[in-house]
Amino acid sequence: MSAVHRLTLGDVLAEHRRGRPQGTAVVDGDVRLTYPELDERVDRLVGALAGDGVAPGDRVLWLGRNSFRVLELLLACARLGAIFCPANWRQSADEIAYVLDDLTPRVVVWEESEAVEKARGQVVPDARWIRAGEEYETYLTSGNTAFSGIMDDDAPVLALYTAAFDGRPNAALLSHSALVAHSMALLHMRQMEDGFTFLACGPLFHVGTMMFTLATFQIGGKLVFTPAYEPDEVCRLIDAEKCTQAFLFGPMIDGLVQANRDGRYDLGSLRFVSHSPEWDAMITVDDSPWCASGMGGYGQTEVGGMLTFLGLGMGGEGFAGRPSPLVHVQILDPDGREVPPGEVGEICARGHSLFSGYWNRPELNAEKSAFGWHHTGDLGRREDDGTITFVGPKLRMIKSAHENIYPAEVERALKTHPAVADAAVIGVPDDRFGQSPKAIVVLAEGAEATSEQIIEHVRGEIASYKKPREVVFVAEIPKRGYTPDYDALDAAHGGGAYPGA
Known part of the structure; x- marks a missing residue:
């Protein structure tokens, strides 16, 4: 790509240094940095990392709570062509050891914790370990290696580990251009304007916090960091820094309402979604498409955050x-053909904000990009008016009398029955139809329901051919990661004869 058309995260920072010489970039406790000051620190960090041998494609890992240093490290990696990963520091020692072994970082910046210490002893990566705080600040001044180069904005710069739905997390790689594109779509939907201030009180290893952090950075706004969500401190920061937006959802909002019962904090600068009469009276209810729609849509880490917007x-x-205006979505069947409106298939996408694949997963990457589309692994339906409904994870498919039946869709219908606490659906061999769906159901405590009642309920929710032909009641559903362990369910309840098996 010609340098004329390039725009990396490092370039965005350089432009803010020139265009916002007095603009506050970050606030974190006693630290307040203008954009020129942030740019200077990033340049020094680039020298230090380059002196440690960090080169294009190398990984730098952060293991700690929220900090302005997360942004610094990301921007330094952006200028080096390296890949930055803020990992979940709240994981167990074994889970952190897995990340260390999988990512093989060149540099690890960490906050002391028992789990990190234990994980460090389980693997021996060839990495430089730097404690956040004074050691990091000393490291920042140690760089004596100048580095200059033209980075490819299609190169990955951010790695975020995705939820381990199948028991094994994968690091999704997002490029400069993907992050810039997603930021532009989000700031349009949120109607972010000059002076926008975002409070990063959610975890920065989560795409929900990171996407707003980067959109605020993109527009040259002010980023306020706090180590973790604490209601009193969040209220204080909203008041003191006049925050426009924060990473918040229902229970967190309820905590802020409780913390500000006496009205000691002015939260009026916060332009946010309506939640409750008490909350709405404290803030300014926002009418942007993002907030007016309840911050809804469909997304995942692999698409940079949001693929569709309810707004x-x-x-x-x-x-x-x-x-999003910068992506193209189709609902595809297993053979890569677009299904008609009203039919369920896999949500597949192309576009500027999509990820570059998973770190060190060539087979999975090939599977995910079949037919020239990113396969989200989730089921959806294009409605007659062109809008999209998210159904649930794909995981596997049942083939019954030439009809495709996705367990997730049937499970969703099962769980709308008031007596059902949990449910999973498997396919069992059927001499007539090839397979038929069987439901494994956990009833809510004290609830009663018969198989016939459950089946009839599902018939009223989805197409009749998708209803289970048998229901088995159990005490619990075995899980693998966050999803049902379908292999265990097959073994226990006679599943099999899946297409392609």
């Missing part, structure tokens, strides 16, 4: 809205 389809049939 582009408010009042539509599908509760996930319509795709």
Whole structure:
């Protein structure tokens, strides 16, 4: 790519240094940095990392709570062509050891914790370990290696480990161009303007916090960091820094309402989604498409955050809205053909904000990019009005009399029955139909329901051919990661004859 068309995260910082010489970039405790000051620190960090041998494609790992140093490290990696990963520091020692072994970082910046210490003893990566705080600040001044180069904005710069739905997490790689594209779509939907201030009180290893952090950075706003969500401190920071937005959802909002019962903090600068009469009276209820729609849509780490926005389809049939203006979405069947409106298939996408694949997963990457589309692994439906409905994880498919039945869709219908606490669906061999769906159901405590009642309920929710032909009641559903362990369920309840098996 010609340098004329390049725009990396490092370039964005350089432009803010020139265009916002007095603009506050970050606030973190006693630390307040203007954009020129942040740019200077990033340049020094680039020298230190380059002196440690960090080169294009190398990984730098952060193991700690929220900090302005997360942004510094990301921007330094951006200028080096390296890949930065803020990992979940709250994981167990074994889980952190897995990340260390999988990512093989060149440099690890860490905050002391028992789990990190134990994990460090389990693996011996060839990495430089730097404690956050004074050691990090000393390291920042140690760089004596100048580095200059033209980075490819299609190169990955950020790695975020995704939820281990199948028991094994994968690091999704996001490029400069993908992050810039997603930021532009988000700041449009949120109607972010000059002076926008974001409070990063959610975890920065989560795409939900990171996407707003980067959109605020993209527009040259002010980023306020706090180590973790604490209601009193969040209220104080909103008041003191006049925050426009924060990473918040229902229970967190309820905590802020409780902490500010006496009205000692002015939260009026916060332009946020309506939640409750008490909350709405404390803040300014925002009317941007993002907030007016309840911050809805469909997304995942692999698409940079949001793939669709409910704000582009408010009042539509599908509760996930319509795709971001910078992506293209189709609902595909297992053979890569687009299914008609009203039919369920896999949500697949192309576009500027999509990830570059997973770190060190060539087979999975090939599977995920079949037919020239990113396969999200999630099921959806394009409604007659063009909006999209998210159904649930794909995981596997049942083939019954030439009809495709996705367990996730049937499970969703099962769980709308008031007596059902949990449910999973498997396919069992059927001499007539090839397979038929069987439901394994956990009833809510004190609830009663018969198989016939459960089946009839599902018949009313989805197409009749998708209903289970048998229901088995159990005490619990075995899980693998966050999802049902279908192999265990097959073994216990006679599953099999899946297509392709």
